[in-house]
Amino acid sequence: MQNFDYCTPTRLLFGKGVVSKLPEVLAPLGRKVLLTYGGGSIKKMGLYQKVKELLKDFEIVELSGIQPNPKYDPSVLDGVRLCKENGVEVILAVGGGSVLDCSKAIAAGACYDGDPWDLITGKVQTVKALPMVDILTLAATGSEYDTYGVISRTDTNDKIGYGHKLLYPVCSFLDPTYTFTVSKWQTAAGCADAMNHIMEQYFTGETTLMNDGFCESILKSLMVNGPKCLENPEDYTARAEMMFCCTLACNGIVAQGNSRSGWPCHGIEHALSGYYDITHGVGLAIITPHWMRYILSEKTLDRFVKYGVNVFGIDASLDKWEIAREAIDATAAFFASMGIPMTLREVGIDDSRIGEMARHIAETEGLEEAWVPLFEKDIAAILTASL
Amino acid sequence: MQNFDYCTPTRLLFGKGVVSKLPEVLAPLGRKVLLTYGGGSIKKMGLYQKVKELLKDFEIVELSGIQPNPKYDPSVLDGVRLCKENGVEVILAVGGGSVLDCSKAIAAGACYDGDPWDLITGKVQTVKALPMVDILTLAATGSEYDTYGVISRTDTNDKIGYGHKLLYPVCSFLDPTYTFTVSKWQTAAGCADAMNHIMEQYFTGETTLMNDGFCESILKSLMVNGPKCLENPEDYTARAEMMFCCTLACNGIVAQGNSRSGWPCHGIEHALSGYYDITHGVGLAIITPHWMRYILSEKTLDRFVKYGVNVFGIDASLDKWEIAREAIDATAAFFASMGIPMTLREVGIDDSRIGEMARHIAETEGLEEAWVPLFEKDIAAILTASL
Numbered sequence: 001m002q003n004f005d006y007c008t009p010t011r012l013l014f015g016k017g018v019v020s021k022l023p024e025v026l027a028p029l030g031r032k033v034l035l036t037y038g039g040g041s042i043k044k045m046g047l048y049q050k051v052k053e054l055l056k057d058f059e060i061v062e063l064s065g066i067q068p069n070p071k072y073d074p075s076v077l078d079g080v081r082l083c084k085e086n087g088v089e090v091i092l093a094v095g096g097g098s099v100l101d102c103s104k105a106i107a108a109g110a111c112y113d114g115d116p117w118d119l120i121t122g123k124v125q126t127v128k129a130l131p132m133v134d135i136l137t138l139a140a141t142g143s144e145y146d147t148y149g150v151i152s153r154t155d156t157n158d159k160i161g162y163g164h165k166l167l168y169p170v171c172s173f174l175d176p177t178y179t180f181t182v183s184k185w186q187t188a189a190g191c192a193d194a195m196n197h198i199m200e201q202y203f204t205g206e207t208t209l210m211n212d213g214f215c216e217s218i219l220k221s222l223m224v225n226g227p228k229c230l231e232n233p234e235d236y237t238a239r240a241e242m243m244f245c246c247t248l249a250c251n252g253i254v255a256q257g258n259s260r261s262g263w264p265c266h267g268i269e270h271a272l273s274g275y276y277d278i279t280h281g282v283g284l285a286i287i288t289p290h291w292m293r294y295i296l297s298e299k300t301l302d303r304f305v306k307y308g309v310n311v312f313g314i315d316a317s318l319d320k321w322e323i324a325r326e327a328i329d330a331t332a333a334f335f336a337s338m339g340i341p342m343t344l345r346e347v348g349i350d351d352s353r354i355g356e357m358a359r360h361i362a363e364t365e366g367l368e369e370a371w372v373p374l375f376e377k378d379i380a381a382i383l384t385a386s387l
Numbered sequence: 388m389q390n391f392d393y394c395t396p397t398r399l400l401f402g403k404g405v406v407s408k409l410p411e412v413l414a415p416l417g418r419k420v421l422l423t424y425g426g427g428s429i430k431k432m433g434l435y436q437k438v439k440e441l442l443k444d445f446e447i448v449e450l451s452g453i454q455p456n457p458k459y460d461p462s463v464l465d466g467v468r469l470c471k472e473n474g475v476e477v478i479l480a481v482g483g484g485s486v487l488d489c490s491k492a493i494a495a496g497a498c499y500d501g502d503p504w505d506l507i508t509g510k511v512q513t514v515k516a517l518p519m520v521d522i523l524t525l526a527a528t529g530s531e532y533d534t535y536g537v538i539s540r541t542d543t544n545d546k547i548g549y550g551h552k553l554l555y556p557v558c559s560f561l562d563p564t565y566t567f568t569v570s571k572w573q574t575a576a577g578c579a580d581a582m583n584h585i586m587e588q589y590f591t592g593e594t595t596l597m598n599d600g601f602c603e604s605i606l607k608s609l610m611v612n613g614p615k616c617l618e619n620p621e622d623y624t625a626r627a628e629m630m631f632c633c634t635l636a637c638n639g640i641v642a643q644g645n646s647r648s649g650w651p652c653h654g655i656e657h658a659l660s661g662y663y664d665i666t667h668g669v670g671l672a673i674i675t676p677h678w679m680r681y682i683l684s685e686k687t688l689d690r691f692v693k694y695g696v697n698v699f700g701i702d703a704s705l706d707k708w709e710i711a712r713e714a715i716d717a718t719a720a721f722f723a724s725m726g727i728p729m730t731l732r733e734v735g736i737d738d739s740r741i742g743e744m745a746r747h748i749a750e751t752e753g754l755e756e757a758w759v760p761l762f763e764k765d766i767a768a769i770l771t772a773s774l
Contacts, residue, residue: 001562001623001624001627001628001631002402003401003402003403003404003405004399004402005398005399005400005401005405006399007396007397007398007399008395009394009396010394011393012391012394012643013392014390014391014392014395014643014644015388015389015390015391015427015564016390017390018390018392040544149391176388185629206610208626208627208631209604209607209608209611209612210604210605210608210628210629210631210635212604213600213601213603213604213605213607213608214604216600216604217596217597217599217600217601217603217604218597218600219601220596221595221596221600223595225596236388237388238476240388240595241388241493241595241596241644244388244595244597244644245597246645253640256399256401257401257627257628257631337658339563382684
């Protein structure tokens with residue numbers, strides 16, 4: 001078991017109606033609020049109006065239009081400018097992972113005099129950030145319970161993960177009813193995203209019995225509740241279970257003491273959505289089974305066997321290779337069963353830039369240190385298999 | 388799924404050698420430290436000397452001799468007095484759950500002008516507490532990751548659980564090597580204690596798939612690693628897994644969204660160790676199977692079946708009642724296999740005060756609101772069956 005240093009100080013307020021506590025949570029943090037959100041969905045469902053009503057005694061500045069794979073320019077830059085111009089004291093992010101990720105970069109950028117890109121790349125150390133609170137409307141990334149954000153820069157095709165312990169949300173409001181209107185596409189992608197977060201931590205050299213059980217439990221719950229959400233979008237219990245699974249899938253609580261895995265599928269997917277702006281969870285679902293097939297070997301076999309037996313209930317008495325291959329096929333079949341296109345071509349990606357992406361990934365994502373090290377040729381092979 | 392409000396801000400520094408970070412963790416909290424500990428075990432293993440060496444630039448006041456089932460008088464009262472007399476700024480608890488529990492009561496009492504008992508009983512609301520840091524030397528109670536402490540008062544036989552969100556440790560140092568010298572008796576009792584913490588949360592009306600899996604994973608890990616620790620007390624991996632299981636077993640992370648269970652075995656055991664000063668984990672191990680047999684009914688059957696199949700691997704195709712009874716028997720057999728005496732008589736408790744204890748429990752522990760409500764006669768029946 002590896003040494004670790006773990007702390008997640010975020011308060012989770014979970015359930016129907018919890019958003020009524022918003023004023024009492026925000027008040028100690030400040031009266032000048034930057035309200036960040038994406039497109040019009042929070043207006044359509046009435047959440048925008050509810051927040052404005054709850055915060056009628058606060059001063060609100062708004063940043064809207066934050067896109068999926070949130071953009072450094074204009075969103076982060078606009079947000080930072082608004083904070084500085086208006087003396088914003090606290091950020092309230094209302095939306096999914098993209099809005100939250102963008103808001104974290106704004107929170108840090110607002111307390112820094114130089115170009116916020118310096119903080120995102122790590123050229124300059126983050127030393128201060130505005131407090132952030134969020135109301136989550138999409139179960140997927142786990143940004144509501146971690147320090148990370150992923151920011152895209154269209155001029156360079158960079159998509160960079162940025163994290164700092166100052167960027168934990170102070171409080172995340174998790175009301176599953178706000179996910180009732182999430183589309184089938186985004187529900188399936190969110191489920192695949194969270195499942196991949198678990199797989200990225202589960203497939204590694206050293207784990208613990210407890211962690212393996214935690215990971216398997218989240219996967220099994222998502223595989224039951226994800227499809228239920230697709231079938232009946234207003235199934236409160238299914239939406240609630242899926243939401244909390246996603247929240248716990250990405251903050252590291254299921255992998256403390258494990259050896260480092262390197263998060264290889266994320267390393268690869270960041271380039272896909274950096275170059276092609278595809279839905280992150282869909283990109284992960286496409287790549288994951290091909291990455292699994294590529295790394296299956298004598299060294300990794302037992303891990304896939306445990307996964308197959310404990311997650312998919314495959315008969316433990318079968319041949320180990322058979323179990324492993326069946327488990328990988330079952331992974332792909334599950335993603336497909338949720339309506340996710342399982343090839344890159346279906347999401348508009350052909351072979352024209354695979355070499356360029358593989359080189360970019362190899363140079364920037366550190367996958368030579370993953371559990372099974374991946375170099376440029378390995379990454380290109382996985383991308384090609386995913387076409 | 389029930390609404391919840393969850394936040395555990397404690398930092399966990401886990402692994403061999405992490406205690407070297409003690410000065411940098413304590414420094415921002417203060418230079419005047421109350422060092423609390425129990426008997427001489429931390430001196431025997433050299434930890435006391437190491438702490439003194441690490442903190443040579445701090446002012447240290449000491450409170451030693453904190454007993455198992457920590458006592459209001461003298462320990463809490465002495466600690467509060469020492470803090471006030473010396474202007475203590477931070478408490479460093481070095482020991483097991485009893486030392487930590489006692490230190491939490493001191494942390495709050497030091498910031499209150501009246502009788503600290505008012506805070507423990509809840510007569511007066513806790514509004515301030517000194518920060519507390521701990522170095523854990525016994526895997527068991529989970530006090531290193533929760534807000535709770537249990538304090539005993541010998542003059543009234545009261546043993547009261549006391550908790551407040553201000554009482555989360557700021558940082559817990561978890562070095563499994565400090566548990567190498569824990570006796571077989573305390574190792575077994577610690578394992579049973581943590582297992583019971585899980586059972587208290589698992590056996591309730593409404594749960595989630597994820598939570599059930601989390602609970603089952605911790606139980607299975609403890610049932611593998613507890614016996615390994617008994618067999619080879621210096622098995623680092625087993626001590627480490629057991630330690631982290633215990634840490635996560637009691638702060639509620641495995642039961643957010645579940646309905647309230649009422650923690651009935653703890654309610655009953657508090658009186659046993661309040662009246663007879665027995666080892667808490669042993670008391671729990673004795674009571675738990677009898678409580679299970681007492682509440683097994685049509686209403687609770689399915690929960691016991693799930694427990695039997697998923698934790699003990701009992702054949703799911705058997706008759707449900709058979710699975711449930713086999714699971715309860717297996718629970719008792721596991722505790723016994725660790726060398727725990729499984730009757731109250733073996734720990735010096737006869738039938739002479741059962742009526743008195745049952746009345747006391749019924750009046751103070753609120754077990755009429757447990758998942759299966761327990762009144763005085765039910766409590767007396769469980770105690771009698773445990774003789």
